[in-house]
Amino acid sequence: SNWTNVNCFWFAKILQLRFPQLQIYYLPIIGHFITSDGENYYDWNGIYLPEEEPINWEELRNSDFLWAERLVRDCFL
Numbered sequence: 001s002n003w004t005n006v007n008c009f010w011f012a013k014i015l016q017l018r019f020p021q022l023q024i025y026y027l028p029i030i031g032h033f034i035t036s037d038g039e040n041y042y043d044w045n046g047i048y049l050p051e052e053e054p055i056n057w058e059e060l061r062n063s064d065f066l067w068a069e070r071l072v073r074d075c076f077l
Contacts (some may be wrong), residue, residue, distance in 0.1 A: 003043070008032050009075050019037075023035065024056075024058075025050075026057055026060060027055075029052045033057070
């Protein structure tokens, strides 16, 4: 399943579908998707402590369409 490598967006999406209060975030330096409830961050391993500033996925999609489209092309498909 490679939830911590190539499929991290899809695991974040599964978490968000199961727990609708979660939002998806992107870590641009390491290229990893995680979720957050506003207090904690989560990925396949459970609680995640980011070492960089996470970017809210919806905000990224709205503010930098081209970057978001490249991420969709390279990570989701």
